Amino acid sequence: MRLVLIGWGAIGTEVARLLAARGAPVDLVAVAVRDVSRQLPHAVITSPAELASLRPDLVVEVAGRAAVMPWGEAALAAGADFAPASTSAFAEAGVLDHLQAIARAHRRQILIPPGALGGIDALSAAARLPLAQVTHEVTKPALAWRGTKAETLCDLGGLTAPHCFFEGSARQAAQQFPQNANVAMITALAGLGPDATTLRLIADPAATANRHRVLATGDFGRMEITLDNLALAHNPKSSALTALSLVRLIENRANPVVI
Numbered sequence: 001m002r003l004v005l006i007g008w009g010a011i012g013t014e015v016a017r018l019l020a021a022r023g024a025p026v027d028l029v030a031v032a033v034r035d036v037s038r039q040l041p042h043a044v045i046t047s048p049a050e051l052a053s054l055r056p057d058l059v060v061e062v063a064g065r066a067a068v069m070p071w072g073e074a075a076l077a078a079g080a081d082f083a084p085a086s087t088s089a090f091a092e093a094g095v096l097d098h099l100q101a102i103a104r105a106h107r108r109q110i111l112i113p114p115g116a117l118g119g120i121d122a123l124s125a126a127a128r129l130p131l132a133q134v135t136h137e138v139t140k141p142a143l144a145w146r147g148t149k150a151e152t153l154c155d156l157g158g159l160t161a162p163h164c165f166f167e168g169s170a171r172q173a174a175q176q177f178p179q180n181a182n183v184a185m186i187t188a189l190a191g192l193g194p195d196a197t198t199l200r201l202i203a204d205p206a207a208t209a210n211r212h213r214v215l216a217t218g219d220f221g222r223m224e225i226t227l228d229n230l231a232l233a234h235n236p237k238s239s240a241l242t243a244l245s246l247v248r249l250i251e252n253r254a255n256p257v258v259i
Contacts, residue, residue: 007063048074
């Protein structure tokens, strides 16, 4: 399977490393970066216009929400499936509808990875019947929220107990905390949608891992899913499971057995 990665940051490099280490039946034909002078162990492209000539089967975005629209358009039009990791881009009105129209026209798929979250298959299945409520709590070590709007909402360095500094819709969270709320949009897309899904962001000075807790009720019953994810060793703001979920998605597109 011919793969193109959009982005070569902490997640992208870990995905490529894991695919190589696992001997996945994947040919990483190119990596898209902004700086063409960077020395990479793979062919480099810088423009969405270069995708078509590579004949990719799958294009995976790990470059940030601004990359989702231009690279998604180009990937789908080039006959490739498109997997965006920066799902917070879908908080912007019309983005997902626009890409869906291109996917239909070219008979391709937009693949939403679960990111740092588990149980999305169960939530999506439960949503086949009416859902009453979905709440997603994201708890991280207090200092892991540095560099985000959380710094203006509370004293991250002075906290002595868990503090919820944001509660609102998944759409609002994705707009205000794009680097930390990708999973909220995934939860929303699987369940009640971005405006009816409640997101709570919590800074905990005693936390040692990134915790995701999803609670849902509806005609199916009740579910509660909790994950404590360790961060990438070289990027404390990203969960290792985010990279692992992308590796699983890529391997599922290439392997004869899919779980």
